[in-house]
Amino acid sequence: MTGPHPMLDGDQSLTYMPRHAFVWQAKELSLNSQGGLPGALVRTSGAAALDSFGASLTCPHSMPRWERAVVSGKDRVGLKMSTDLLSWDTLFAARGLGGMVEFIEAGTINVEGAGLVYCGNDAGSGPEWDIRVSGGQYWFNFQNGTSYVSALPGGAAPTAGQHVRLRWRIEAGTGRVQLWKSIDGAAEIASGLSPGLSFVAWSTPQRLRINSLGTGSVGSVLALGLVVAIGDPTQAQLLAALS
Amino acid sequence: MAGTITINGVDLRTLEFYHERIPGLLSGPEQSIREIKVPGTAGVLFSGPVTVGPRELTIQGTLLPTSATIANLDVAAKRLLAWVRSGLLRIVCTSGGGQILAIEGTYVSCEIVPKSDDRPLDRVAAEVTLKIRCREAYWRSVEPTILHLTAAATRFDVRLRGGSATPILEAIGTAGITNPTWTLRRPDGSVLKSMLLASVTLDANDYAIADCRTGRVIVSNNGAQSGTDSGWSGDFPFSFDHRECYPELGQYLTLEISAGTGRAYYWETEE
Numbered sequence A: 001m002t003g004p005h006p007m008l009d010g011d012q013s014l015t016y017m018p019r020h021a022f023v024w025q026a027k028e029l030s031l032n033s034q035g036g037l038p039g040a041l042v043r044t045s046g047a048a049a050l051d052s053f054g055a056s057l058t059c060p061h062s063m064p065r066w067e068r069a070v071v072s073g074k075d076r077v078g079l080k081m082s083t084d085l086l087s088w089d090t091l092f093a094a095r096g097l098g099g100m101v102e103f104i105e106a107g108t109i110n111v112e113g114a115g116l117v118y119c120g121n122d123a124g125s126g127p128e129w130d131i132r133v134s135g136g137q138y139w140f141n142f143q144n145g146t147s148y149v150s151a152l153p154g155g156a157a158p159t160a161g162q163h164v165r166l167r168w169r170i171e172a173g174t175g176r177v178q179l180w181k182s183i184d185g186a187a188e189i190a191s192g193l194s195p196g197l198s199f200v201a202w203s204t205p206q207r208l209r210i211n212s213l214g215t216g217s218v219g220s221v222l223a224l225g226l227v228v229a230i231g232d233p234t235q236a237q238l239l240a241a242l243s
Numbered sequence B: 001m002a003g004t005i006t007i008n009g010v011d012l013r014t015l016e017f018y019h020e021r022i023p024g025l026l027s028g029p030e031q032s033i034r035e036i037k038v039p040g041t042a043g044v045l046f047s048g049p050v051t052v053g054p055r056e057l058t059i060q061g062t063l064l065p066t067s068a069t070i071a072n073l074d075v076a077a078k079r080l081l082a083w084v085r086s087g088l089l090r091i092v093c094t095s096g097g098g099q100i101l102a103i104e105g106t107y108v109s110c111e112i113v114p115k116s117d118d119r120p121l122d123r124v125a126a127e128v129t130l131k132i133r134c135r136e137a138y139w140r141s142v143e144p145t146i147l148h149l150t151a152a153a154t155r156f157d158v159r160l161r162g163g164s165a166t167p168i169l170e171a172i173g174t175a176g177i178t179n180p181t182w183t184l185r186r187p188d189g190s191v192l193k194s195m196l197l198a199s200v201t202l203d204a205n206d207y208a209i210a211d212c213r214t215g216r217v218i219v220s221n222n223g224a225q226s227g228t229d230s231g232w233s234g235d236f237p238f239s240f241d242h243r244e245c246y247p248e249l250g251q252y253l254t255l256e257i258s259a260g261t262g263r264a265y266y267w268e269t270e271e
Helices: A235-241 B070-084
Strands: A002-004 A013-015 A020-025 A039-042 A047-050 A056-059 A066-071 A074-081 A085-088 A097-105 A115-120 A128-134 A137-143 A148-151 A163-170 A177-183 A207-210 A221-230 B004-007 B017-021 B031-038 B043-052 B055-063 B088-094 B100-114 B126-134 B139-141 B145-149 B156-158 B168-172 B181-185 B191-197 B206-211 B216-221 B224-227 B232-234 B253-257 B261-266
Touching (some): A056 B145, A056 B261, A066 A221, A097 A115, A137 A163, A148 A177, A163 A235, B055 B070, B055 B100, B070 B100, B070 B126
Antiparallel strands (some): A020 A221, A039 A085, A066 A074, A085 A207, A097 A163, A097 A221, A115 A128, A137 A148, B004 B088, B031 B043, B100 B126, B100 B139, B145 B261, B168 B206, B168 B261, B181 B191, B181 B253, B216 B224
């Protein structure tokens, strides 16, 4: 969107970003969001991760598994997740929003019904929005507790080891949804716009999650970052938030 | 992979500015050292401490609107100026080799000169020279380095490439570890820093974090975290000093933990 820059006199304009409601990046090596929302990681068993030099180490109960990976030629660090549940106590009420998740595929795509990103209650019921696997592809779903709408971009599904960015939006007012997919830095493939869906009020508590639907349907990824913004953010704006 | 440069998260290309030269990108920071003049012909004595930085960074390139019109060049120039004069700037360079480095600074000047020999007011492109004074002497790596200490009482190399780094240290329990100690040694084995976690028992489901950036110590027992700000003794917080490393000789600082296993992570700095 464009408009007068709040720090200027009003005689100049530039493009500025919608308000980022939530930004989390693995490279900060913190479970907390940039805005300070505490992240909760739960994994009851020990599990391994690799360091920057390829050495493996077992991380105990609920210890984050930060792991190095080479992504599109860049040396990156992500959070390895398989049985891990990571969530933030945040509420995105029924409204227009957009977001992007960046990750390395590590098996979620092969688990029918597994969750990648989820915002809703812990039981996985009621109003929510999510990205989940169905038929070997990532779909974006928006539910109002009664009905749902979905979006699926074309093209091949990601395979293990590929760098994936998925971008979604829920259109303000209409409830129409759309999902974009980019694999290994390629240009985004867009889905069509879904039919509309009415918004309903959400009840609390709601949590934002990576790698599951509620506390079930757990996937397997190396998570790099997640951003959710109120409004209708562009791809460039969401990428900038994760830069 | 083509290299990119962003300022406060925005790729300069999206501002229709295409960088061509970046003097200061690979240069070392300014350095000064005190001199004490000795009367007579004996010359000078050098005296510490040596101070480093700040760094001057200049980004030169072309402002070229995608739709090349005079009006669009005016808009692009105002937009670029508005963006780079917005206070603290965070500059991120991604080299073609994939290394991602960041530095912070403030705007000094931005010279925008229309490319023209005779009619400067009627041109659709401009040469830009953007000068930034960096607050820090060194570039910081955006992505952290993770070092696993996979065995107790074993020295692991801290492979610093350029500048110093402030680590986050973690001790990982096995059955009934008490009072784990981190020890940082010089390449010759002499102890540089040592920190003891006092009155802490770490079992197989437990770990402790000592964050040298914040000076906080946190212990996690079965996933439940609690702070223990006073539960340590010795050197804390501390940093990894690159001046103790000799990469050209393959000699580095080493880090070890007395019991269990451990992990250190840090964001490297580079000249």
